[in-house]
Amino acid sequence: MRVVIAEDAVLLREGLAGLLERFGHTVAASVGDADALVAAVAEHRPDAVVTDVRMPPNFTDEGLRAALALRRSHPAPAVLVLSQYVEQTYAAELLESGDSAGVGYLLKDRIGDVREFVDALDRVAASGTVVDPEVVRQLLRRRRDPLARLTPREQQVLGLIAEGRANASIARELVVTEAAVAKHIAGIFTKLDLPPESDGHRRVLAVLAYLQG
Incomplete structure (x- = not known):
């Protein structure tokens, strides 16, 4: 599987790249901002994207908005969001876009095993949906409020x-x-x-x- 990683923290970005390569995947590009993510996907046409939510320049929701834009492209890559935050404004829209290619949203501090992360990415790449239960809880609260x-x-x-x-x-x-x-x-x-x-x-x-x- 060919993967593009978008993460502004260089140590985590390189760590993810090494981890995925250790499990037999090819990291086509690893970038540190949303614009570079969009450009890398256009260049490499990966099977899946792993992206953080908050990235330069404003550290708000750039990564998630870029992921949504990629989901509207053809062909749309599978997208796995890996973040410390639940960005509710766009998270529901991203998850609802999972009909043609897989989609997932995991929280970094709730992943207890590297195999769990790799398995989640494999399921997303196979057109599945993987969502952390805490993300679901927060989105349900949002719908009630x-x-x-x-x-x-x-x-x-x-x-x-x-x-x-x-x-x-x-x-x-x-x-x-x-x-x-x-x-x-x-x-x-x-x-x-x-x-x-x-x-x-x-x-x-x-x-x-x-x-x-």
């Missing part, structure tokens, strides 16, 4: 809406443009399942969801 779907910035914007702030005031508070505020608010409405036909009341309904949360 609509506010958990929001990014930290969207939660911040919603909090300011709850204070009665207009878009211009929110923009000044966060030192962003009003267009950026409007984009965040549109995201809030979408993630809280507030339909456009309730446009006159969506800010109120969003605030109610915030207060209930």
